[in-house]
Amino acid sequence: MHYTLKIHNPLVKPVKQNWFLSQKMAATMKKNVAVEDVNVTFEDQQKINKFARSTNRMTELKDEIEAKKKSLQNLEDASDDIMMLDDDTLLIPFQIGDVFISHTQEETQEMLENAKVLLKEEIKALEGRVSSIQGVLADLKIQLYAKFGNNINLEADDS
Numbered sequence: 001m002h003y004t005l006k007i008h009n010p011l012v013k014p015v016k017q018n019w020f021l022s023q024k025m026a027a028t029m030k031k032n033v034a035v036e037d038v039n040v041t042f043e044d045q046q047k048i049n050k051f052a053r054s055t056n057r058m059t060e061l062k063d064e065i066e067a068k069k070k071s072l073q074n075l076e077d078a079s080d081d082i083m084m085l086d087d088d089t090l091l092i093p094f095q096i097g098d099v100f101i102s103h104t105q106e107e108t109q110e111m112l113e114n115a116k117v118l119l120k121e122e123i124k125a126l127e128g129r130v131s132s133i134q135g136v137l138a139d140l141k142i143q144l145y146a147k148f149g150n151n152i153n154l155e156a157d158d159s
Contacts, residue, residue: 038148051140051154058133065126072119079112 040048082092082105091102094111103111141154 038151044144044147047140047144048152051137051144054133054137054140055156058130058137061126061130061133065123065130068119068123068126072116072123075112075116075119079109079116082109082112 085092085105088105090105092105092108093100093102094108144152144154
């Protein structure tokens with residue numbers, strides 16, 4: 001064993017250091033420096049940018065899906081409320097664009113069902129787009145982590 005004595009302060013006792021351990025630490029530090037010094041090519045930057053754009057688009061689509069699900073729930077609640085009405089002769093206002101048009105209970109129920117079907121189709125289409133974007137993101141993650149390792153963070157922040 002090889003020991004080195006280092007005196008930093010005359011009032012402090014000498015420190016014994018294992019030569020092998022210090023060599024191993026130096027080699028480890030050199031490896032870390034080499035890993036951190038990765039060149040970013042134009043193609044790599046394009047992949048990083050595509051990852052960022054795709055992540056933003058996926059977030060927007062998820063927000064849009066949530067809004068449509070809330071609208072769908074509102075339509076279902078309205079449909080349930082209309083079913084509970086006792087008076088069949090009552091005209092019910094239904095919003096089309098910026099105006100309300102009064103319809104019979106049966107017509108309004110039919111219009112609500114059609115609106116629900118359309119919303120469900122839109123939600124399904126948006127979920128399909130989110131799924132395809134997730135596939136692209138997974139592929140980009142594999143490529144970028146393969147090149148940059150721990151030097152790049154592609155995980156979403158929960159904040």
